[in-house]
Each structure stands twice: as structure tokens, then as C-alpha cells.
Amino acid sequence: MIPADHPAVPVPAIGVLVVNLGTPDAPTPSAVRRYLAEFLSDRRVVELPPILWQPILRGAVLTTRPRKSAHAYSQVWREDGSPLAAITRAQALALAPLFPPGGIVDHAMRYGKPAIAERIAALREKGCDRILIAPLYPQYCAATTATANDAVFAALARMRWQPAIRTLPPYHDDPAYIAALAASIETGLAALDFTPDVILASFHGMPQRTLEQGDPYHCHCQKTARLLRDALGRDLRIAFQSRFGAAKWLGPATDATLAALPGEGVRRVAVVAPGFSADCLETLEEVAIRGRETFLHAGGSDFAYLPCLNDSPDGIEMLRIVLARQLEGWLP
Numbered sequence: 407m408i409p410a411d412h413p414a415v416p417v418p419a420i421g422v423l424v425v426n427l428g429t430p431d432a433p434t435p436s437a438v439r440r441y442l443a444e445f446l447s448d449r450r451v452v453e454l455p456p457i458l459w460q461p462i463l464r465g466a467v468l469t470t471r472p473r474k475s476a477h478a479y480s481q482v483w484r485e486d487g488s489p490l491a492a493i494t495r496a497q498a499l500a501l502a503p504l505f506p507p508g509g510i511v512d513h514a515m516r517y518g519k520p521a522i523a524e525r526i527a528a529l530r531e532k533g534c535d536r537i538l539i540a541p542l543y544p545q546y547c548a549a550t551t552a553t554a555n556d557a558v559f560a561a562l563a564r565m566r567w568q569p570a571i572r573t574l575p576p577y578h579d580d581p582a583y584i585a586a587l588a589a590s591i592e593t594g595l596a597a598l599d600f601t602p603d604v605i606l607a608s609f610h611g612m613p614q615r616t617l618e619q620g621d622p623y624h625c626h627c628q629k630t631a632r633l634l635r636d637a638l639g640r641d642l643r644i645a646f647q648s649r650f651g652a653a654k655w656l657g658p659a660t661d662a663t664l665a666a667l668p669g670e671g672v673r674r675v676a677v678v679a680p681g682f683s684a685d686c687l688e689t690l691e692e693v694a695i696r697g698r699e700t701f702l703h704a705g706g707s708d709f710a711y712l713p714c715l716n717d718s719p720d721g722i723e724m725l726r727i728v729l730a731r732q733l734e735g736w737l738p
């Protein structure tokens with residue numbers, strides 16, 4: 407018998423916490439400023455000593471970028487909010503019924519809301535004494551995967567009764583991921599009214615220095631592209647987008663590539679973004695809107711942006727396979 411004054415003991419459950427980057431609450435300069443202040447103060451993202459970086463961030467960056475980025479966000483904002491927030495929510499909802507009784511799926515954002523610490527506490531309240539943390543980045547990167555896991559462990563540091571934790575390894579070369587991407591690209595290509603001369607795979611960029619320091623991100627992107635070439639049975643060019651700051655970034659740059667392709671005789675292009683598990687500002691505004699303008703302005707005739715896996719049935723089935731593998735021994 408549990409004594410009447412004993413703290414409640416919930417029925418044990420298994421949690422899955424899907425995590426993505428985070429996004430502003432509104433497409434306004436003040437909301438974007440709050441978001442960027444948190445994001446760009448993360449030392450995993452900008453690896454400069456705070457004494458050097460914070461004056462630049464608080465001075466130049468946060469006084470100019472929020473207005474420009476808010477305008478960009480307003481071009482892709484949906485009725486249900488930021489695309490990244492809406493799609494991540496939809497992914498968690500679609501995954502929820504796919505795990506046996508005792509499996510509880512939730513989602514969180516590394517920056518902004520819903521916060522990682524808050525959702526871990528909520529899962530713990532529901533009885534989850536084991537939680538799989540799933541940062542939805544197929545390619546491992548310290549600036550994305552590692553910082554999401556850091557935030558989890560920082561939250562655990564404040565808990566008396568910690569849940570056991572597993573973290574999702576990168577899935578950049580997982581056959582289920584490659585097959586889902588290949589199927590989605592084939593479907594996207596079949597729906598076009600033109601045949602692209604080139605398929606361009608655009609990954610988010612990173613400072614070149616991180617490659618030299620041992621971050622596997624660049625290799626993971628290259629391997630995804632190679633496996634995708636094999637799966638599609640055709641060539642695929644690779645480029646890196648969203649350059650930020652003054653340092654040298656991984657190349658070739660997506661915008662420069664789109665500007666140069668017509669000069670190489672490429673008139674029709676299809677762009678895919680396999681490194682993003684959900685469409686977001688970087689794919690919908692930077693690639694699908696500005697990338698298109700760049701390519702057509704340089705003399706291209708046809709441009710298509712093919713969407714990310716998002717919460718498509720194939721995308722959700724891929725995530726189910728990848729997550730279920732990590733739950734072995736925890737869930738039947």
C-alpha cells in the first residue's frame with residue numbers, strides 16, 4: 407500500500423521529443439529580434455568569444471537584421487503561423503498514434519516556444535521515465551544537433567528524478583531517409599511541366615572552419631547527395647545556402663550557383679533541400695522565392711522548388727522507422 411502522504415507515482419511511459427530549430431512568434435521586427443537574440447547568442451552557433459561577439463550582435467546585427475528578416479518571414483507566414491512551427495507540430499501529431507500504447511510524442515524548439523525544458527517537464531509529468539530526444543536534423547552538426555541535446559541535458563541538470571535519455575543519431579545515410587527523399591523527388595519531378603537539366607540539392611551552409619575543426623556536417627551532406635544520386639540514377643549538384651557573417655562558408659553557394667547555371671547552358675533547374683526536415687524561411691523564401699528570381703534573372707527559363715518531406719505520408723513513415731529503431735528495448 408502506498409501511504410496517503412506519498413507523492414503520486416505515475417504509470418511509466420516512454421516519451422519521444424521531436425525537436426527543431428525554432429522560429430519567431432510573429433513576422434514582426436520585435437518578435438524576430440527576440441528570436442535572433444536567443445539563437446545568435448548560442449555559442450554553438452556563433453563560436454566567437456562573447457566579449458567580441460555580443461557588441462556586434464547587440465549593435466549591428468540586432469538593429470538591422472530583424473526588420474529585413476521580418477519582411478522575409480511575412481512572405482511565407484501561414485494562417486497557422488510560421489511554416490517551421492506549423493510543420494513540426496503536424497509531424498508530431500502525425501507520429502503520435504504510430505507508437506504502441508505507452509509511447510507519447512511531443513515536440514519542442516531549441517529557441518523560442520515550445521521550449522525544450524518545458525516539454526521535458528510535461529513528458530515527465532505524464533510518467534515518461536525514458537525519453538528519446540529526436541533533433542530532426544538528418545546531417546549532424548554542432549550548431550543544430552549538439553545544441554538541442556545540450557539544452558536537454560541542461561534541463562535534466564535541474565531535475566531530481568531524471569528520465570533516462572536516448573538521442574537520435576544522424577540519419578543522413580539511412581536507407582529509409584534516402585528512399586523517402588528519392589520517392590518525393592520523383593513525384594515532384596513527374597508533376598512538373600518541364601524536364602530539369604539539373605537537380606540542385608541545397609543544404610544549409612556552415613562556416614568552413616567547422617569542417618576543419620572536425621564537424622562531420624559537410625561529409626554527411628556529401629554522403630546524402632551521393633546516395634541520392636545512386637537512388638535517383640541521375641546526377642545531382644550540391645550547394646550550400648544561407649551564408650551568415652564575414653567568415654568563409656562551405657561552398658559552392660546556392661545563390662552563386664543559381665546565378666551561374668544559365669551561363670553553363672542550364673536553362674531548367676529543380677532545387678531540393680534534403681537537409682531540412684521541414685520547409686521554413688530558408689527554403690520557402692531564400693530558395694523558392696529569391697533563388698527563383700536569381701536563376702530567371704540570369705537567363706534560366708524554368709525553375710522549380712520541390713518541397714521537403716514535411717508531414718507527407720512518406721516523410722512520416724520514414725520518421726517512424728528511424729525513431730522506432732531507437733526505441734528498441736523500450737517499446738515492444
Ligand SMILES: C=CC1=C(C)c2cc3[nH]c(cc4nc(cc5[nH]c(cc1n2)c(C)c5CCC(=O)O)C(CCC(=O)O)=C4C)c(C)c3C=C
Binds near residue numbers: 427428648
Ligand atoms: C538545417 C540545418 C541548419 C544549420 C546547419 C544551420 C546553421 C546556421 N544557421 C545560422 C544562422 C541563421 N539560420 C537561420 C534560420 C534557420 N536555420 C535553419 C537550419 C540550420 N541552420 C532553419 C531550419 C532556419 C529557419 C528558421 C525559421 O524560422 O524558418 C537564421 C534566421 C533567419 C534569418 O534572419 O536569416 C539565421 C540568422 C548560422 C549562423 C548557422 C551556423 C553557424
Ligand SMILES: [Fe+2]
Binds near residue numbers: 610648
Ligand atoms: Fe540556420
Ligand SMILES: [Fe+2]
Binds near residue numbers: 624625626628
Ligand atoms: Fe567532407
